[in-house]
Amino acid sequence: MNANPLVNKIQPPVSFQDLEPPKSAYLHIPFCRRRCFYCDFAVAVVGDRKHGDNSTMIQDYVDILCQEIDQESVIVPASNLNTIFFGGGTPSLLSVHQLQRILNTIDQKLGIAKNAEISMEVDPGTFDREKLQGFVNLGINRVSLGVQAFQDKLLQLAGRSHTVEEVFSAINIIQEVGIQNWSLDLISGLPEQTLKDWEFSLQELLQLNPNHVSIYDLIVEDKTPFSRYYTPGESPLPSEEATTQMYRLAQQLLTQAGYEHYEISNYAKPGFQCQHNLVYWKKQSYYGFGMGAASYLQGYRLTRPRKRLEYYAWVKGDHSDDMSEFVNTTQEQLLETLMLGLRLSEGINLKALSQQFGTDTLHNIITLLMPFYQEGLVQFLDINQNLIQSNFNQGLIRLTDPDGFLVSNQILSTVFAGLSEL
Known part of the structure; x- marks a missing residue:
């Protein structure tokens, strides 16, 4: 051991x-x-x-x-x-x-x-x-x-x-x-x-x-x-x-x-x-140290106990039940990628999204976002950040500022619900 x-x-x-x-x-x-x-x-x-x-x-x-x-x-x-x-x-x-x-x-x-x-x-x-x-x-x-x-x-x-x-x-x-x-x-x-x-x-x-x-x-x-x-x-x-x-x-x-x-x-x-x-x-790996902190190691999220004495006991090895450990499923990784990436004004690279999760998933995401695109809450761009009106699967997607950002929770909830039904 x-x-x-x-x-x-x-x-x-x-x-x-x-x-x-x-x-x-x-x-x-x-x-x-x-x-x-x-x-x-x-x-x-x-x-x-x-x-x-x-x-x-x-x-x-x-x-x-x-x-x-x-x-x-x-x-x-x-x-x-x-x-x-x-x-x-x-x-x-x-x-x-x-x-x-x-x-x-x-x-x-x-x-x-x-x-x-x-x-x-x-x-x-x-x-x-x-x-x-x-x-x-x-x-x-x-x-x-x-x-x-x-x-x-x-x-x-x-x-x-x-x-x-x-x-x-x-x-x-x-x-x-x-x-x-x-x-x-x-x-x-x-x-x-x-x-x-x-x-x-x-x-x-x-x-x-x-x-x-x-x-x-x-x-x-x-x-x-x-x-x-x-x-x-x-x-x-x-x-x-x-x-x-x-x-x-x-x-x-x-x-x-x-x-x-x-x-x-x-x-x-x-x-x-x-x-x-x-x-x-951008969902890159990081260490987390200290009470309640979480590390993210390529899909593994390791969370420390939130209470001080329990955290001390965990570090000392007295028990191991207070740290949650899980591997994200593909669905969880996708939802997290959307939730975090759409917070950024630079948005999400759709080609990278397709490579990681597949062309069918990308198509479903674009379909679910089209109503918000038509309302002016979502934008599609080329790699040079220029707005585009078609061929959406090779560029970037982002929420508009401030209107899209203001309703980001509604947009994400709609996409999450739609994906879970597929």
Whole structure:
């Protein structure tokens, strides 16, 4: 029996050693000062006073995370990573020393490419200039700042742990340490948020001039405080019509300002697309490390336990029942390819789709999408991104912006239902 506990847990019908190693890794840092009222992520609350320098809980997690990286490197060969993403949670609660230890472990066990994109999610009020400069010195070259709104009232209603003043302070620090590749996140559809509030936040964003923007529409997830307080579409949440207006306004203002709307929720200036997230949307392989994280290895999705102590026990090999492991069926792979690929403005290559799933499947997909094409919600293009009116099976397919993006769930549901009946 192999002495490595992870090897014993993962027994696919083919050896991971035979797979092309991933070039990307996601690391989940679950700690937050408090849980936002809309959040259903795998997080652990440490309070306002705890952070990497003074929290035994965070230090213990870093120990286990590094142990998992070490074990995973035995299963899948080294890959020299092109992208690394620290998400959460609030990764900026880590100390510089803790981040250094994680990155050193990754470099030693998996390798980090010379010009790798290394991203970190950061929250206002969780770092100062010295800490962020320390992160930069270790290789962090892209940060994503969780702002969500530019009104203190809305931040309080959302359960955020920072103020607008701390937002501007955080941005000043980002600029002082010279990080050019930084992103700003906003959420539309918050309680009591008006279209005027939303336009103000967008205008503030444009004044700050980040090179990347993520715009998320609030989803009321089960078992969150918001699910107890609110019903989607009912006051004090904005109506569906209002959130549609918010989406259209963001698309209009950001594209006019020179941002490319390259994914349903994401905008970037030329050269500043998030390379790590493109790995997800293009269904490329990636490692996932940490509580609740998932790896994707050419059809195998390996998900870690969402609860901290269960994750610790899993890494230590005490039990193996908490990690789901499955191989996508051909149908599941097709649906996932459509769901992810149609999020991108570049769309899906139909020739590649045909090669992977067959000409009959491609024909069925085009047939199911024709009503949406006739409504102006779907476009067919040639390989040079020029619109075409016939011979659809050799070019690209994409949703229109913003109309097709706005009804993407309806379009995908129709296609999924139609394919399942064939």
